[in-house]
Amino acid sequence: MEKEVAQSLLNAKEQVHQGGVELQQLEAGLQEAGEEDTRLKASLLQLTRELEELKEIEADLERQEKEVDEDTTVTIPSAVYVAQLYHQVSKIEWDYECEPGMVKGIHHGPSVAQPIHLDSTQLSRKFISDYLWSLVDTEW
Amino acid sequence: MVEDELALFDKSINEFWNKFKSTDTSCQMAGLRDTYKDSIKAFAEKLSVKLKEEERMVEMFLEYQNRIRQNKLIQEKKDNLLKLIAEVKGKKQELEVLTANIQDLKEEYSRKKETISTANKANAERLKRLQKSADLYKDRLGLEIRKIYGEKLQFIFTNIDPKNPESPFMFSLHLNEARDYEVSDSAPHLEGLAEFQENVRKTNNFSAFLANVRKAFTATVYN
Numbered sequence: 001m002e003k004e005v006a007q008s009l010l011n012a013k014e015q016v017h018q019g020g021v022e023l024q025q026l027e028a029g030l031q032e033a034g035e036e037d038t039r040l041k042a043s044l045l046q047l048t049r050e051l052e053e054l055k056e057i058e059a060d061l062e063r064q065e066k067e068v069d070e071d072t073t074v075t076i077p078s079a080v081y082v083a084q085l086y087h088q089v090s091k092i093e094w095d096y097e098c099e100p101g102m103v104k105g106i107h108h109g110p111s112v113a114q115p116i117h118l119d120s121t122q123l124s125r126k127f128i129s130d131y132l133w134s135l136v137d138t139e140w
Numbered sequence: 141m142v143e144d145e146l147a148l149f150d151k152s153i154n155e156f157w158n159k160f161k162s163t164d165t166s167c168q169m170a171g172l173r174d175t176y177k178d179s180i181k182a183f184a185e186k187l188s189v190k191l192k193e194e195e196r197m198v199e200m201f202l203e204y205q206n207r208i209r210q211n212k213l214i215q216e217k218k219d220n221l222l223k224l225i226a227e228v229k230g231k232k233q234e235l236e237v238l239t240a241n242i243q244d245l246k247e248e249y250s251r252k253k254e255t256i257s258t259a260n261k262a263n264a265e266r267l268k269r270l271q272k273s274a275d276l277y278k279d280r281l282g283l284e285i286r287k288i289y290g291e292k293l294q295f296i297f298t299n300i301d302p303k304n305p306e307s308p309f310m311f312s313l314h315l316n317e318a319r320d321y322e323v324s325d326s327a328p329h330l331e332g333l334a335e336f337q338e339n340v341r342k343t344n345n346f347s348a349f350l351a352n353v354r355k356a357f358t359a360t361v362y363n
Contacts, residue, residue, distance in 0.1 A: 005196055012203040019210040026217040033224040040231040047238045054245050061249055064256050071263040079270040082285050086277035089347045094276050103280055129282035129299035136351040140343045 090136060092116065103128060107135045283350070290314065292324075297354055301361045309357040321349075332356050 087093070091108045098104040103118040114135065118128055160166050278284050282299030292314040301307045311326035311333065323337050330353070340349040 005193070005200065009196065009200045009203060012200065012207055016203060016206050016210060019207065019214060022214055023210065023217065026214065026221055029221050030217060030224065033221060033228055037224060037228050037231065040228060040235060043235055044231060044238065047235065047242060050242055051238065051245075054242065054249070057249055058245070061252050061256065064260075065252070068256055068259045068263065071267070072259070076263060076266055076270070078287060079267060079274065082287075083270050083273045083277075085285060086274065086281070086283075089350050090277065090281060091347065092277075092281075094273070096272070096276075124305075125279075125282065126299040126302055126305050128280055132281055133351060133354055136347055138348055138351045138355060140339050140345050140348050 090132065092132065092135070107132075109135070110137065283354075288312065295350070295353075297357055300354070300357050309360075311353065328357075328360060330356050330360070 093106045093108065095104040095106075101119065101121045103116060103120050105116045107114045107116055116132070116135075118131065120128060274285075282297060282305075284294075284296040284298075286294040286296070288294050292312045294310060294312050296308045296310040298308055299305045300309050309328065311330070312324045314322055314324070316322040320341050321337060323333055326333055333353070333356075336349055336352050336356075339352075340346060
């Protein structure tokens with residue numbers, strides 16, 4: 001009986017030893033997984049912050065888009081309207097490429113088109129205005 | 141006297157011993173003593189063996205206890221590890237999704253930025269040209285056209301008064317409910333403005349309208 005007891009004792013001892021090895025491996029595995037978990041947590045945090053920043057960028061872009069929209073739907077049409085009104089009222093078309101200081105263009109009269117060529121350096125502003133308005137027909 | 145008693149006592153002991161040695165009882169006693177010695181020895185040996193067995197059993201018990209504890213620990217750690225591995229996997233997936241998300245958003249925003257930039261450039265160009273055109277008209281005709289509150293247009297003439305070319309002559313215009321031209325707020329006041337209003341309503345000749353208004357404003361200066 002002592003032999004049996006001794007044997008089972010040795011077996012138990014061996015199992016404890018193996019168990020110890022397994023425990024060590026598990027510890028190592030846990031350590032590694034724990035470190036990876038920490039790294040991933042940090043990465044996730046960083047990305048979440050990045051996402052927050054992107055939200056701000058999105059808001060900014062939205063604001064910019066609104067501004068563009070306002071330009072295209074309000075500001076520009078308004079400016080177009082005014083420019084067209086001037087053109088329609090005066091029937092004058094300017095030459096934008098002429099030398100600076102010159103007033104050059106065409107007045108589209110009811111029957112004839114009359115060229116305009118004035119030297120603003122030699123003439124008063126009132127003279128030029130009066131002259132240009134004289135081209136506009138007062139007949140209803 | 142004591143010495144005498146001692147000597148007597150000693151003698152009687154020796155006598156007793158000689159008598160005892162020669163009888164059977166002494167042999168019996170010796171035999172009993174030897175048997176007793178033997179059985180004590182055997183008993184001690186058995187006890188020793190039993191003690192050793194007990195020791196072994198205690199050792200064994202402790203080892204088994206260790207094993208049980210260890211097994212519990214191993215199971216616990218295995219469970220923990222599995223849990224942790226699952227969490228890690230989850231986080232990895234989350235990371236992938238977030239990364240893809242962020243990438244998509246970045247691309248989208250980059251495109252939007254591009255679009256906005258192009259549109260802004262185009263708009264700025266257009267506005268610049270429009271402004272340039274309006275400025276030329278304004279300067280040369282001496283007429284500023286402004287959009288003001290209440291859906292009105294304000295017309296401001298300059299270069300009217302030769303003594304004060306900057307001095308403004310203005311009026312406002314809007315389309316009323318009947319979609320007719322309606323003038324208002326002229327400064328300075330213009331007598332013929334109502335008539336001009338009637339004419340432009342009839343003929344829709346806005347060009348003539350403005351020319352006549354300017355003429356009338358000019359006339360007020362020379363009066």
